Amino acid sequence: MRRRLLVIVFALVTGLILALSVPLVRATAEHRIQTSFIGRVEDGAWFADMASTALESGRTERLKAAADRYTALYDSHVAIVDADREIVVAPRPIDLAEPQVQSALLRALADRPARQPGLMWPWNDRPFVLADPVKRDGHTLGAVLIISPSDHARAEVADHLTLVALGSLAALAAVIIAVAAPVVRWVLRPVHELDRATHQVALGKLKTKVSERQGAPELRRLANSFNVMADSMHASQEQQRAFVAQASHQLRNPLTALRLRVENLEDYVTDPHGLHELHAAAEEADRFGEILDGLLRLARAEASEAERVPIDVTAVVTHRIDAWRTAYEAEGVPLTTQVPAAVRALALPDSLDHALDTLLDNALKFGDGTPVDITVAQAPDGDGTGSPRRPDNGVVEVTVRDGGSGLTAEELAQAGGRFWRSTRHQNVRGTGLGLALTRFVVEAGGGELRLAAAEPHGLAATVRLPTAPPSPPAAT
Template structure:
């Protein structure tokens, strides 16, 4: 089972801190060792200076072991070699031993090396400084050796101390990070519980916004915007179902009434009148069902109808000619090509033309043109127009203008402009009402074909 975000974050943070602590510890230990090593060399050099000065003045004839003995510093020993390379004076701790090193620098020069020496029964690493000295009876070699064991011991102790200190430090850091991450994620958990408690009957509930303008605040804002969209969609679907039920009920009630009258009062309605009523209401039902199915397809993002190159001006001209039967039609068709589904685009233009025919007094205007990267279709009429407060709402489903049932088309399902808006959106365009005209004017915009 994969550990949670809180645990993973804590492990990563502690691991990074541990690596940083180890790197810093290594640097400190290395710097300390280098400093102590350098100090050991200087101490060994300083310890032999007094003997070197005496040899330069009076030679080594009167030197004794006490003259080169360390004064309380057991980590340092001195040995003086004569011109033959044999010891002529040594620290009591190395009395009788062979020369500590084979280095024989000329007078005025020195040689520094690290050697393992056996002194006082134990073998240790020593920093050995050999200096060539010119004096009476010379030349001589003064060897000053200082133990490096204190350097190793100090480095070991510091490493151990850092290791011991790292345990509580990393523990405290782990607890701090674990608590901090938990505190940071607490609002997220509260948001999760809140969203989990929201049902389709309570979509008006929102997630409380955390203080500040950080990522959590933006997350809560995004969740609230998503809930608002879900609430709006749910409400639209609810209204759609209610409106569709109401619209379907009207022709069904008419059919039911006509059939009951024909059955119980055959003298009140002839067979021809019954057939006429049934045909008319069946046609209304078929039109409404077709519109509902088309709207469902425009809402379905998984529906991908075949798209081809479409000449909008040809479609517009064809649909406009249909209106010449009872109206004066003005056609201004400038070539405009788009990529889309021809039947759907034809339906959108037909709905605009039918809407104009339904509300026009005597004249309909259809125009196609291009503006920048968009193909534009405008359909207008010389009717009463659309009140300003209804110009956005008119594209909603089952919305009719007040005068819709007073015109020659006999009323509509209230889905025509909603279908236009849905088809436009599926083709990357838009549909809107254009103010400033005598009568109503609707505009459909679609992206032009790229190579047009």
């Protein structure tokens, strides 16, 4: 946007400078041509007065000598032509058939005043052509023809044009650098601040504020409106989080009491069907408690405002695999790993630990007992279309892949939503909040959670985190 505004200002200033400089150059050229024309008219009148006597008496020696001196002094062609367009005096050969010469000569023989030549620009090398009638007692005896080079006049016009062009360029550069660029920066600084703040709000940082003391009054009002909007969104979100957290916490006590009362009924129920229903009610109470715990964790995660920190991906993955290996061995599920050394990424504290716990738990529950593979790799940061966004930084991909039944394309589009569970997994223990909470904590740290079908079957869950910048060398 800054470039576009500068282009607009550049075009306007350029048009203004051209509107002022072109008439100035034109007026200078006209003045120079007029000065040269007046000088040639005076010379022609002097020759015409001398030629009238010479043509009438037939004695042209003095006229020829004057023409020779004039030609040598001014490097011009002078010719005296009689009424029949025959050359009487001509120190140098002159082509009377040349169109410009012929037109001027015919006007002079017709006793019409000489026409002032048009503008002589530096790239126009035509000479000055002046024809003045030679008259005696009202009769036209001939004409004086003067052809002068225009080099000197064109050189003066070229010098003035160059001076004006250099001055215009200097003025244009001064206006752009000293006036336009600071004004554009002053106008766009609040816009850039609003753009940055909008991206921060889109990432969930609703406490972001912009300065209300920069830019034009309209932009200040816009900044004030943005701050009010951000405060309102933050207050509304805080109210929702507080309600979820308080409701989850407050429901824990009556739910625990209900669970104890259900367990106490077991001594008074002797019917087998009643005992089955009693145990089912206790399981539903446990499931309800898990949902409340999940909601409480989700509310706390959304309320967290931790900053991203560099984490050792290799160490975190190795630690979580060691923690889950016993559970996998108890179920007889092979667990394989491909973890390179010294891989670092940017993420929220403990977010990768939580994500791996969720993904390893899901792979164990829904992988149908097939081997589970964990891989860590580094790749260019792209959007999946083959065009990287930050090729100089890249991302770290942590993938948990199983060989179970996986999810259909329609289920993959819905997976990760709150309380969503596949219809095939309704009888498997869970709340439907694990992937939602994982996705939130990963994205809050600038990462991404991708779910895709594995080949030939199964599910591949990938956590993508931005690569951490290299650590500065230790001081010696």
